[in-house]
Amino acid sequence: xxxxxxxxxTPRQIVEALDKYIVGQKEAKRxxxxxxxxxxxxxxxxxxxxxxxIPNNILMIGPTGVGKTExxxxxxKLAHAPFIKVEASKFTEVGYVGRDVESMIRDxxxxxxxxxxxxxxxxxxxxxxxIVEERILDTLIPPVRKKQATSSGFQAEDDFDPGNASxxxxxxRTRERFREKLKNGELDDRKIEIEVSAKKKPMMQVFxxxxxxxxxxxxxxxxxxxxxxxxxxxRTLPIKEARELxxxxxSEKLIDHEAAIQEALDRVxxxxxxxxxxxxxxxxxxxxxxxxxxxxVSRQGVQRDLLPIVEGSTVSTxxxxxxxxHILFIGSGAFHFSKxxxxxxxxxGRFPIRVELDSLTEDxxxxxxxxxxxxxxxxxxxxxxxxxxxxxFTDDAIREIAKIAAQVxxxxxxxxxxxxxTILSSLLEELLxxxxxxxxxxxxxxxxxxxxxxxxDLATDKxxxxxxx
Numbered sequence: 265x266x267x268x269x270x271x272x273x274t275p276r277q278i279v280e281a282l283d284k285y286i287v288g289q290k291e292a293k294r295x296x297x298x299x300x301x302x303x304x305x306x307x308x309x310x311x312x313x314x315x316x317x318i319p320n321n322i323l324m325i326g327p328t329g330v331g332k333t334e335x336x337x338x339x340x341k342l343a344h345a346p347f348i349k350v351e352a353s354k355f356t357e358v359g360y361v362g363r364d365v366e367s368m369i370r371d372x373x374x375x376x377x378x379x380x381x382x383x384x385x386x387x388x389x390x391x392x393x394x395i396v397e398e399r400i401l402d403t404l405i406p407p408v409r410k411k412q413a414t415s416s417g418f419q420a421e422d423d424f425d426p427g428n429a430s431x432x433x434x435x436x437r438t439r440e441r442f443r444e445k446l447k448n449g450e451l452d453d454r455k456i457e458i459e460v461s462a463k464k465k466p467m468m469q470v471f472x473x474x475x476x477x478x479x480x481x482x483x484x485x486x487x488x489x490x491x492x493x494x495x496x497x498x499r500t501l502p503i504k505e506a507r508e509l510x511x512x513x514x515s516e517k518l519i520d521h522e523a524a525i526q527e528a529l530d531r532v533x534x535x536x537x538x539x540x541x542x543x544x545x546x547x548x549x550x551x552x553x554x555x556x557x558x559x560x561v562s563r564q565g566v567q568r569d570l571l572p573i574v575e576g577s578t579v580s581t582x583x584x585x586x587x588x589x590h591i592l593f594i595g596s597g598a599f600h601f602s603k604x605x606x607x608x609x610x611x612x613g614r615f616p617i618r619v620e621l622d623s624l625t626e627d628x629x630x631x632x633x634x635x636x637x638x639x640x641x642x643x644x645x646x647x648x649x650x651x652x653x654x655x656x657f658t659d660d661a662i663r664e665i666a667k668i669a670a671q672v673x674x675x676x677x678x679x680x681x682x683x684x685x686t687i688l689s690s691l692l693e694e695l696l697x698x699x700x701x702x703x704x705x706x707x708x709x710x711x712x713x714x715x716x717x718x719x720x721d722l723a724t725d726k727x728x729x730x731x732x733x
Contacts, residue, residue: 275301278342285338285638286331287631292619295322296339299592299617303343303535306590321574321593321614323543323604326621329680332596336539345535346376346528353545355566365569369579369586372536376528377583384524385515392514397446399510400503401439403456408435452504459496460509525583536591540570544597547606567608574614624673624680629666632681633657640688648696652705655695660712665691668719691718 273281278297279290286293299320306317324332333349340347350368385392408431445451501509546563573579576589595615604612624632633641641657648655669683695708 272304273301273342278339281342282335282338285636286334287635288624288628289331289335289621292324292331292335292621295617295619296335296594300339300343303590303592307534315589318576319590319592320617321595322617322619323595323597323615324619324621325597325599325604327598327600327623327678327680329678329682330621330624331681332621333539333541336537336594336596340537343535343537344379345537346372346379346532347537347539348372348375349539349541351541351545352543352566352570355546355569365566365573366579368538368540369532369573369588369591370581372538372591373528373532373581373583373586376532376536377525380524380528380531381516381519381521384519385512388515388518389511392511392518395514396507396510397443399458399514400446400456400507401442403458404442404451405435405439407439408432446503449504452502454503455500456503456506457498457500458506458510459498460513462495462497529584529586532591533587534590538591538593540593540595542597543595543607544599544602546570547597547599547602547604548608564608567611571608571610571614574611623678624670626663626666626670629669629681629684630662632684633662633666640684644688644692648699651700653699653703654707656707656709658709658711661710661715664712664715665719668715687719691715694718 275297
């Protein structure tokens with residue numbers, strides 16, 4: 265809950281943050297922004313009614329590659345909320361091969377525990393770094409164990425006489441010199457032997473009916489405990505690598521694991537976001553036809569198993585019980601061969617907010633290539649810059665790439681913004697191969713002529729487009 269209060273973003277601010285990475289889809293952004301803000305409103309509402317306020321789950325409808333998953337993922341990052349993406353088609357009703365639907369909540373809890381522990385480790389990093397420094401110094405210059413009384417303490421540097429100094433004083437002065445070298449990075453490449461905790465755990469996976477999956481996790485924990493508890497392994501590493509390993513180990517020791525688990529469970533129950541992709545794949549496409557095929561019966565079974573999780577139930581995990589009443593569920597699907605009304609009525613009622621995402625146009629592709637922080641053109645510029653080569657895309661080139669992407673999506677298969685990945689990969693393939701062997705430095709301009717030369721034949725030949733674009 266602390267994270268929601270810290271990230272006290274208004275709906276408008278949430279949309280502005282999403283705009284930095286996702287082009288268009290204003291209606292979807294507004295819906296998720298309101299849902300996120302409603303969580304803060306619930307936690308700050310009167311206690312008497314707080315538990316009665318349930319989240320408005322969202323059903324996103326639209327073709328692949330238009331930003332459904334990215335909106336949900338970016339939303340979770342904004343809120344620092346536990347987030348998991350699952351595919352509805354991976355689950356089956358009890359008795360069929362597949363995963364138990366409750367496993368999505370168990371996985372979400374594991375993600376939340378890791379998230380909270382990482383945050384706690386960051387808070388104790390400074391203290392852990394001091395402990396690690398002492399451990400490395402103990403390896404390099406073992407401290408003197410014998411106690412030798414010194415009534416006047418260590419001598420000043422000007423008066424220091426190594427011949428008359430005690431072993432403890434010599435040892436301490438040597439350690440201080442090495443401490444300075446450690447801080448300055450002068451010893452990073454020097455190899456030392458350290459003892460670290462063995463991290464290997466027995467791997468076990470149990471398949472079976474509902475509940476056995478969780479039992480498999482508990483069995484793995486119990487068997488892991490048999491080999492844990494002080495078992496160490498010796499490794500010889502450069503100090504730079506050893507410091508990272510030891511820092512992780514000492515940070516792990518300093519955090520309160522019970523408090524981390526409790527905070528993680530609380531965060532899942534109040535902030536968790538579950539993105540159920542391909543929910544249209546479990547809709548009954550044969551509704552109204554009278555007889556149900558085996559596939560339709562199985563799909564309806566998955567929906568009925570999803571229902572109690574979405575509407576609110578208690579799930580047993582290895583870290584404790586989790587109530588799903590206030591977890592935000594976002595369903596997503598293209599619904600090409602089915603429609604939302606093909607879902608069972610009870611499940612439809614649990615996704616009251618319906619958002620239809622628009623197909624991407626040529627202008628959208630231009631924005632996608634230029635405006636987001638993680639635009640594909642910027643990614644390729646950064647990769648080639650690491651080799652000393654600068655590339656620039658002219659406005660005409662960007663427009664031509666966007667035009668080809670829109671055309672191929674119309675003619676072959678509409679895969680949304682993912683089409684840009686295949687097009688840019690084909691466009692820059694020759695250049696990426698030539699760097700750095702043939703081109704080691706300099707500036708290269710990607711203009712409309714270059715785009716036409718590399719892609720014209722591919723874009724116009726429908727047979728080639730099927731395979732390459």
